[in-house]
Amino acid sequence: MDPEIRVITIDQLGILRAVEEDPASGRVTVTITPTYTGCPAMDVIRADIRRALTAAGHPDAEVRTVYSPPWSTDWISEGGRAKLAAAGIAPPAPVRTTGVVSLTLAVRCPQCGSPETEQVSRFGSTACKALWRCRSCSEPFDHLKAL
Amino acid sequence: MNGPFDFTLALADDALIAAQRLAEWTTRAPEMEEDIALANIALDQLGAARLLLSYAGELEGAGRDEDALAYLRDDREFRNALMVELPNDDFAVTMAKLFFLAAYQLPLYTALAGCADERLAAIGAKARKESAYHLDHGALWVKRLGDGTEESHRRMQAAVDQVWPYTHELFAADPAAPVDPATLRPAFDEVVGPVLTEATLTQPDSAWAPAGGRAGVHTEHLAYLLAEMQVLHRAHPGAKW
Numbered sequence: 384m385d386p387e388i389r390v391i392t393i394d395q396l397g398i399l400r401a402v403e404e405d406p407a408s409g410r411v412t413v414t415i416t417p418t419y420t421g422c423p424a425m426d427v428i429r430a431d432i433r434r435a436l437t438a439a440g441h442p443d444a445e446v447r448t449v450y451s452p453p454w455s456t457d458w459i460s461e462g463g464r465a466k467l468a469a470a471g472i473a474p475p476a477p478v479r480t481t482g483v484v485s486l487t488l489a490v491r492c493p494q495c496g497s498p499e500t501e502q503v504s505r506f507g508s509t510a511c512k513a514l515w516r517c518r519s520c521s522e523p524f525d526h527l528k529a530l
Numbered sequence: 531m532n533g534p535f536d537f538t539l540a541l542a543d544d545a546l547i548a549a550q551r552l553a554e555w556t557t558r559a560p561e562m563e564e565d566i567a568l569a570n571i572a573l574d575q576l577g578a579a580r581l582l583l584s585y586a587g588e589l590e591g592a593g594r595d596e597d598a599l600a601y602l603r604d605d606r607e608f609r610n611a612l613m614v615e616l617p618n619d620d621f622a623v624t625m626a627k628l629f630f631l632a633a634y635q636l637p638l639y640t641a642l643a644g645c646a647d648e649r650l651a652a653i654g655a656k657a658r659k660e661s662a663y664h665l666d667h668g669a670l671w672v673k674r675l676g677d678g679t680e681e682s683h684r685r686m687q688a689a690v691d692q693v694w695p696y697t698h699e700l701f702a703a704d705p706a707a708p709v710d711p712a713t714l715r716p717a718f719d720e721v722v723g724p725v726l727t728e729a730t731l732t733q734p735d736s737a738w739a740p741a742g743g744r745a746g747v748h749t750e751h752l753a754y755l756l757a758e759m760q761v762l763h764r765a766h767p768g769a770k771w
């Protein structure tokens with residue numbers, strides 16, 4: 384489970400890249416990648432993985448961190464997007480292909496579904512989110528920024 | 531500069547010192563949203579700095595890790611450009627620094643993403659997405675302040691005039707580096723020019739070009755910044771969270 388967005392698994396978020404077991408030694412290697420380079424949750428995620436694997440009988444598991452290819456919000460699974468929306472976090476739109484950041488795409492309110500929303504703050508409670516507000520139902524909500 | 535170690539260390543120090551300066555705004559920014567924004571950008575810079583410092587330590591091969599490089603070097607051993615160590619000063623000065631740095635780092639990281647060094651390419655590919663967001667944020671503020679009230683325009687123009695001379699050092703030629711910074715200048719000018727125009731600001735004449743950071747010759751401001759950044763690690767060597 385992601386330590387900062389506790390409704391989505393690290394697999395659904397797309398940061399769990401691989402889990403491999405060496406057939407000879409039985410040693411497990413888990414490969415993860417950060418959403419943002421400075422994501423402060425990475426240490427907790429590593430510790431959580433080690434704890435889960437120790438409980439599952441793999442105390443010598445290795446957790447590797449890779450940076451290439453870089454994480455993209457396109458790696459969030461459909462199931463993950465549904466869980467984000469259900470938790471009141473508007474999931475990201477598909478990533479633009481040009482180099483220009485465009486904020487013109489409508490973000491739908493996760494509470495009432497209205498596209499009449501506006502950005503309150505370009506940065507939010509975690510590195511991967513921005514703060515938005517719905518003009519229809521007046522509820523503020525988090526939006527996972529497309530990256 | 532010479533060699534991949536010096537090049538990587540220079541980029542790492544740019545990101546690290548920029549992160550430390552931005553973090554000084556935490557709890558002090560003019561509005562809460564901006565407080566969060568500057569802390570987030572600082573975090574991105576710190577993330578890139580940690581990756582670059584770790585890699586620089588490996589390239590050097592002398593057993594120094596990211597902590598040793600960040601906390602146990604004196605100012606003369608830092609290779610950051612002078613621009614990032616300048617005091618935050620007026621909010622407009624911080625925005626000028628943020629905007630110019632992002633306009634340099636975005637083409638830099640984009641070029642790195644396609645360079646032959648696999649590690650630098652991975653870091654570049656990751657960091658460029660974050661730089662694009664920083665650039666957008668800086669440009670928004672430069673336009674808002676430049677094309678705002680008479681007072682905000684005056685202060686934004688003063689900030690641009692103050693910081694502009696320091697941008698030249700970022701593009702000092704280094705043909706042997708994985709990416710020659712001199713090749714990034716056109717991309718920088720292409721982004722900065724239109725934003726300044728839209729912000730009704732005047733691009734300064736570039737007569738004065740202070741430099742020395744890449745050779746370890748810094749302004750008096752860096753040592754104070756390092757004293758604060760390094761005090762805990764120096765008082766408690768090897769301290770960990």
